[in-house]
Amino acid sequence: MSDARPIGVFDSGLGGLTAVRELFQALPQESVVYFGDTARLPYGSKSGETVTRFSLEIASFLVRHDVKCLLVACNTASSYALDTLTKRLEIPVVGVIQPAVSAAIAASPHGRIGLIGTLGTIGSGAYASAIQRQAPASRVVARACPLFVPLIEEGWLTHPVTRQVAEEYLAELRTAGLESLILGCTHYPLITPLIGELIGPSVRLVDSGAEAARATAVMLRERDLLAAGSPRHQFYVSDQPRNFDRIARSFLGRPIPPTTVVDQTDLPWFERVPAP
């Protein structure tokens, strides 16, 4: 038995393409429908109410594209909206938090876990709660890193300024005796070399997008929902911003295929999207 319906993936912008890259590797026969909310990004500094509203709108759009499951490849959206999405949707929903938490706990025998992310991801406490539930003896050291996303979008991956910002953000984490560090934002894999150098080789870096992609693969296998045959991918964004191609390629690891810009001028914007 196989299920040819696509996997729905969304992010506030293009960072979620790091998860799609992992999906392509783990599940080369699966089709993906991606939505990046580039007109309204970033989510990291916005309120839980607004991020939840945006997430529900995008989920509606993807459900209309007949996805068999939803991968929320945005840490801020996973932090605020995962429960609501899970309750409202009839398809399985995978967020980035639980998979990353499981990987971090497995890599941290003494429970010394670090976490970096946006203001929203850190402020929501979603990661800390998930870790406490699963490994109550753990000690979590968390730090919001709001400048990492704009620095990465500026393309300053190895710039001295990015190093200086990272040294400041990671100062406390570097002396905390960590066993693992959760990269709680799908942008951060692009500066893994810098983070790894500063935090030291003994700390396992957990890529939340990659872990979520692998968790999606496990879930589809368990539920007998895997596809067979040749995949057909679709990419949607709410805006085609400046530097779009450069940024998309940096996350996806290859040039991004033709992408549809979804207008949302009036009314329930997802209703005005032509059927694919």
Next chain:
Amino acid sequence: MSDARPIGVFDSGLGGLTAVRELFQALPQESVVYFGDTARLPYGSKSGETVTRFSLEIASFLVRHDVKCLLVACNTASSYALDTLTKRLEIPVVGVIQPAVSAAIAASPHGRIGLIGTLGTIGSGAYASAIQRQAPASRVVARACPLFVPLIEEGWLTHPVTRQVAEEYLAELRTAGLESLILGCTHYPLITPLIGELIGPSVRLVDSGAEAARATAVMLRERDLLAAGSPRHQFYVSDQPRNFDRIARSFLGRPIPPTTVVDQTDLPWFERVPAP
């Protein structure tokens, strides 16, 4: 004769409050209705189509609040959407570009004008065109500074990293023999001391929001539209993000009054706003 209707002001977020601060000083009897699109900020990296669409939506909202004129206190929106707004609206529309250009030209006898702003403001060429029209012999040196806004929102106004970023962004401008430098983003007045120190005391810094506020005062006076009596201000945002109060106060120069969050869940969101 007097006109008690409020002045409508909008920005992608809270930076436009630097213009409101100037309005309060120049026109203490005027009422202001402010809208900050904090759910969808920033505009600086987004496409002209999207920024124009957002601007039209917000203008509709403000027109429903019976504003007598519209001050577009966002450089990116002024760059992309001013012509469309002027054509579509029946009230006078003031952007930040023309007032700043006039001030820069007046301060630059040899026409050596610098310009800094977002990717959208610089990339649109709106400032350069306006300068060429008014002073064709001028030489404009422009530079996009996309990290200034996130650094300012992080509160790093005097942080060494901000200085290092500014040194890199302003390197060419510092050796260009400028007579004036247009601060083409309403966030930048918060780092005026740093910019002034790097660019030198002989360069006149032009605050685009303040110039636009003064141009609004002149326009209202000329058209006999000034208010008499005691003002009543209203502040709206599309999201109440993290650090809202701190950021708002830094721009407005005093604590922000009670602010209404305008939900935009479905349908023409401006239609769902209760009458003020």
